[in-house]
Amino acid sequence: MSIENEGTNEGASVPPAPSVPPTPMDAPAAPAQQERPAPEGAGPTTSMPPVPPTAPGTAQGHSTPEHPGYGDHPGYGGHGVQGQTPAGPPPEALSGTPASTSSAPDPSWPPPPASGTPSYDGGGAGHGAGGWGSYQQPAPKNGSGKRGRLAAAVLVAALVAGGLGGGLGYTLAKNNDGNGSTTVSSSTSGGNVKRDPGTVAAVAAKALPSTVTIEAQGNSGEGGTGTGFVFDTQGHIVTNNHVVAEAVEGGKVAATFPDGKKYDAEVVGHAQGYDVAVIKLKNAPSNLKPLTLGNSDEVAVGDSTIAIGAPFGLSNTVTTGIISAKNRPVASSDGAGSQASYMSALQTDASINPGNSGGPLLDAQGNVIGINSAIQSTSNGGFGTGQAGSIGLGFAIPINQAKYVAQELIKTGKPVYAKIGASVSLEDGANGAKITDQGAGGSEAVDPGGPAARAGLRPGDVITKLDDRVIDSGPTLIGEIWTHKPGDKVTLTYERGGKQQTTELTLGSRIGDS
Numbered sequence: 155m156s157i158e159n160e161g162t163n164e165g166a167s168v169p170p171a172p173s174v175p176p177t178p179m180d181a182p183a184a185p186a187q188q189e190r191p192a193p194e195g196a197g198p199t200t201s202m203p204p205v206p207p208t209a210p211g212t213a214q215g216h217s218t219p220e221h222p223g224y225g226d227h228p229g230y231g232g233h234g235v236q237g238q239t240p241a242g243p244p245p246e247a248l249s250g251t252p253a254s255t256s257s258a259p260d261p262s263w264p265p266p267p268a269s270g271t272p273s274y275d276g277g278g279a280g281h282g283a284g285g286w287g288s289y290q291q292p293a294p295k296n297g298s299g300k301r302g303r304l305a306a307a308v309l310v311a312a313l314v315a316g317g318l319g320g321g322l323g324y325t326l327a328k329n330n331d332g333n334g335s336t337t338v339s340s341s342t343s344g345g346n347v348k349r350d351p352g353t354v355a356a357v358a359a360k361a362l363p364s365t366v367t368i369e370a371q372g373n374s375g376e377g378g379t380g381t382g383f384v385f386d387t388q389g390h391i392v393t394n395n396h397v398v399a400e401a402v403e404g405g406k407v408a409a410t411f412p413d414g415k416k417y418d419a420e421v422v423g424h425a426q427g428y429d430v431a432v433i434k435l436k437n438a439p440s441n442l443k444p445l446t447l448g449n450s451d452e453v454a455v456g457d458s459t460i461a462i463g464a465p466f467g468l469s470n471t472v473t474t475g476i477i478s479a480k481n482r483p484v485a486s487s488d489g490a491g492s493q494a495s496y497m498s499a500l501q502t503d504a505s506i507n508p509g510n511s512g513g514p515l516l517d518a519q520g521n522v523i524g525i526n527s528a529i530q531s532t533s534n535g536g537f538g539t540g541q542a543g544s545i546g547l548g549f550a551i552p553i554n555q556a557k558y559v560a561q562e563l564i565k566t567g568k569p570v571y572a573k574i575g576a577s578v579s580l581e582d583g584a585n586g587a588k589i590t591d592q593g594a595g596g597s598e599a600v601d602p603g604g605p606a607a608r609a610g611l612r613p614g615d616v617i618t619k620l621d622d623r624v625i626d627s628g629p630t631l632i633g634e635i636w637t638h639k640p641g642d643k644v645t646l647t648y649e650r651g652g653k654q655q656t657t658e659l660t661l662g663s664r665i666g667d668s
Contacts, residue, residue, distance in 0.1 A: 357460055357520040358472045364445045365462050365513060366409040367469040368393055368419075368433070372400035381463040381513030382409065382433065383445050383522065385560060389438025392560050393512030394527055395424045395431040395495070407433055412470045415439070423563030426667045427571060428636065429486065429495035429527055429551065430559040431512075445514055448521030450500065450552035453477055458518040459502045461526055461548070463510030475504030475546075481623060483630035484549050485580075486528040493667075496633040498623075499549035500524045506548035515550040524550030555637050572638045572661040574646075575604025576611060578628040586616040586649065587631035609659035611648065618654070619647035635661065 349356035364384040368391070371377035380397030384390075391409055398421050401407045410416040417435040424431035457477045465471050479501040485494045502515060506526050515524035530547035562570050577593040577600075589606075591613045593599045599613045600606050611617075617625050620634045621644055638644065640663030647656050 352518055354460060354472070354474055357516060357518070358462070361445060361460075361462060361514065361516060361520055362412050362470055362472070364443050365470070366391055366411055367464045368397055368512065369408045369410070370398045370401040370405060371407075372405040373403065376400055377405065379464055379467050379509050380511040381509065381526070383462075383512075383514045384442050385432070386444050387440075387442050389435035389442065390422065390560075390564055391419065391433045391435065392525065392556065393431050393433065394525065395426050395429045397512045398424065398431050398433060399426075409433065409435060410469070423567040423569070425559050425563065425569030426493060427495055428555070428559045428569060429497070430525065430556050430563070430569075432560050432563045445516075446521045447553050447557055448517055448519075448523045450523045450554045453480060453500060453517070453523050453552075455479060459504045459523075460516040460518070460520075461502070461504040461506055461510060461513060462516070463506070463513030463526060465505070465507035465509045465544075467509055471510075473505040475502045475548075477501070478503050478547075481634075482549060483627070483633050484528055485629040485633075486549070494629070495527075496629055496636060497527065497549070497551050497555075498630075498633040498637050499528070500552055502548045502550060503546040504548060505544045505546075507544050510548075522553050524553050525556050526550050552637065558639060568666050570640060571664045572635050572640045572642065573604075573664050574606045574609075574611075574635060574659060575601035575662055576606035578617070578631055580628045582627050585626065586618040587625050587628045588616045589613050605659045605662045609646065609657040611646070611657065612650070615648045615650050617646055617648045619645075621645055 349359065361383075366382050366384070368380045368382050369377065370380070377400045378397070380393055382391040382393035382397070385392045398407055402421050402424060407419040407421060408416055409419050417437065417439075419433040419435050422432045422434050455477050459475045459477055461473045461475070463471055477500060482499045482501045484497050484499045486497070487494050500515065500523065502524075504515070506529050510526045513526045514522045515526050517523050526548060528549040529544060530549075531543055531545055559569055562568070577590045577597075578587040579590050589611060590599045600611060617631055619625055620631065623634050625631045625634065635644075638661055640661055642661050643658060644661060645656055645658050647654060649655070
């Protein structure tokens with residue numbers, strides 16, 4: 155399984171606003187209301203304020219006959235259907251005067267808005283000059299009188315219902331208040347925002363101050379962005395080898411914390427095969443808080459995961475997922491022609507992208523269980539981007555392995571690899587790891603006197619298991635061997651001449667990447 159490192163980060167159109175409705179055309183003024191004598195015994199009446207002399211030619215809303223819009227739905231926000239005339243209640247409902255036999259609605263309804271009505275973005279398009287909540291009377295058309303009176307009656311009923319609700323609330327408040335106060339105050343508290351331990355927010359709040367965004371630059375000026383996390387109080391930061399590879403030979407490295415404080419750093423050691431590196435901050439602060447390291451051997455499929463990093467340069471990004479699989483054989487490359495890195499990885503569906511490299515993969519308690527390192531993505535990068543992006547297949551170096559590598563790098567500056575002392579084919583299709591007939595550069599495939607030779611292995615043997623791990627290829631065997639330390643004893647199952655055999659061996663060691 156060949157997978158690109160998710161790498162370092164080098165490097166929608168806005169929907170058009172709704173068009174403004176056309177300027178309303180002037181319509182003939184509505185006939186003036188005729189004063190009528192009040193019925194005998196009735197109190198004095200007051201005429202409603204007159205309607206403006208002109209009215210829009212279309213219903214107040216967001217539409218024209220050619221361009222139906224938001225205002226074409228009856229009863230929605232006071233915007234009527236094109237061609238229908240929202241009209242007020244019968245005049246006698248308001249003034250007590252007899253209703254006119256004319257089908258045209260009373261032009262004095264509805265009343266203009268009270269002064270001080272808040273405007274909606276300055277009386278923006280589609281809402282008229284009356285402001286937010288205002289309504290202007292369209293010019294009456296034939297056959298619309300009855301419908302207008304019905305709409306007005308509904309509006310009056312709504313107003314009455316609103317008044318009834320207010321009165322009921324007043325009565326209840328008064329009856330339940332022993333002091334006679336009718337004031338009902340709402341709570342000014344935003345609620346309890348304390349996050350319980352174990353929530354994603356609580357884990358992120360604790361872990362973020364101990365993560366850094368790393369910028370690495372080579373002598374040629376090339377470089378990129380990755381992530382790392384505080385390993386100890388001395389200023390050591392753990393990350394991926396491919397994050398700082400450009401700066402190994404005299405380049406520049408800097409680390410920036412979430413609070414914006416930036417520190418120059420130097421590469422202490424790097425392990426290309428493990429894809430692990432350690433840098434050290436120059437003039438490191440005294441209040442560094444290392445992240446707690448978990449036990450990656452105890453991780454189970456389905457456990458929650460939290461990834462922190464700087465995808466595409468977006469520092470301090472937190473994403474979540476689960477452990478999708480364990481012991482996933484991964485041979486990764488940064489695409490720059492460097493040798494491959496091998497791992498028996500933790501697979502997660504937490505979103506991991508270029509720039510997440512070197513960042514911590516946490517469990518639900520905030521313990522580091524892995525180092526985000528590689529992703530499987532579509533060949534074209536997905537969605538037309540120049541770099542590969544997450545499709546939910548991310549891979550992390552188990553922290554138990556990374557911890558051992560980091561400690562060796564801090565101690566000696568060089569990585570130490572476990573080995574069996576035999577060359578195996580890196581080709582797929584052998585249904586195991588086949589020992590080649592010849593080693594690199596014409597050397598012997600099985601080191602004389604090495605672990606494999608002492609265990610009786612020969613060229614042509616196909617290794618199918620290491621302890622209880624199934625081996626389906628050479629890269630899978632290398633990744634499994636590198637999860638162990640030199641001196642560990644392992645049991646190998648292999649096939650020779652169609653027969654299955656087992657043998658035990660003690661792993662040897664190799665210092666450095668060459």
